[in-house]
Amino acid sequence: EAQVTQNPRYLITVTGKKLTVTCSQNMNHEYMSWYRQDPGLGLRQIYYSMNVEVTDKGDVPEGYKVSRKEKRNFPLILESPSPNQTSLYFCASSFLPLAKNIQYFGAGTRLSVL
Amino acid sequence: ILNVEQSPQSLHVQEGDSTNFTCSFPSSNFYALHWYRWETAKSPEALFVMTLNGDEKKKGRISATLNTKEGYSYLYIKGSQPEDSATYLCAFIDNAGNMLTFGGGTRLMVKP
Numbered sequence: 389e390a391q392v393t394q395n396p397r398y399l400i401t402v403t404g405k406k407l408t409v410t411c412s413q414n415m416n417h418e419y420m421s422w423y424r425q426d427p428g429l430g431l432r433q434i435y436y437s438m439n440v441e442v443t444d445k446g447d448v449p450e451g452y453k454v455s456r457k458e459k460r461n462f463p464l465i466l467e468s469p470s471p472n473q474t475s476l477y478f479c480a481s482s483f484l485p486l487a488k489n490i491q492y493f494g495a496g497t498r499l500s501v502l
Numbered sequence: 503i504l505n506v507e508q509s510p511q512s513l514h515v516q517e518g519d520s521t522n523f524t525c526s527f528p529s530s531n532f533y534a535l536h537w538y539r540w541e542t543a544k545s546p547e548a549l550f551v552m553t554l555n556g557d558e559k560k561k562g563r564i565s566a567t568l569n570t571k572e573g574y575s576y577l578y579i580k581g582s583q584p585e586d587s588a589t590y591l592c593a594f595i596d597n598a599g600n601m602l603t604f605g606g607g608t609r610l611m612v613k614p
Contacts, residue, residue: 433602486534491593
């Protein structure tokens, strides 16, 4: 089954404790992306990757890191989480070009930073 | 940061009503527009990818139009059903072709 898998689905952590949210897709998509969703603000792009070893900042990259060492995986790293990173996070993937291809979203990760 | 706006923010309709809502985006540097449907506690799912001015797309009772010259897209739902209740998101892609900027969404609630 074609899917984008995020883990964990729910996470409660404390300020400053490094964490990683994993994202994996099995569709051989070139493009992968991370979004955060906050009430009243819609989905905002954090980072994206056009292919292996190619990553770029989205609109809200501060406080996040990513890596794309393999085509299928695109982990999101919070080196020192802060309460303002409490949010719902989605990973998505697609073929390129974006003009012709839809994004497939993971189930979401709800993160609370205390 | 690009300005992509959706209106209204929320909409309550009765079952059987037809409805429509708007996505406004920058008319310059247009590359593509995506529409997604997002049900509570689920992931967003794609409805349409639109690229050409004048494009019309249809999927069952849902259709969308695109006007790239004036910078807007309409989403129409004919004969709304309770299962249409969801947040509808549009996402603008500029001619760099590598980022999606989402609008804030329109939350539709259909009462039986």
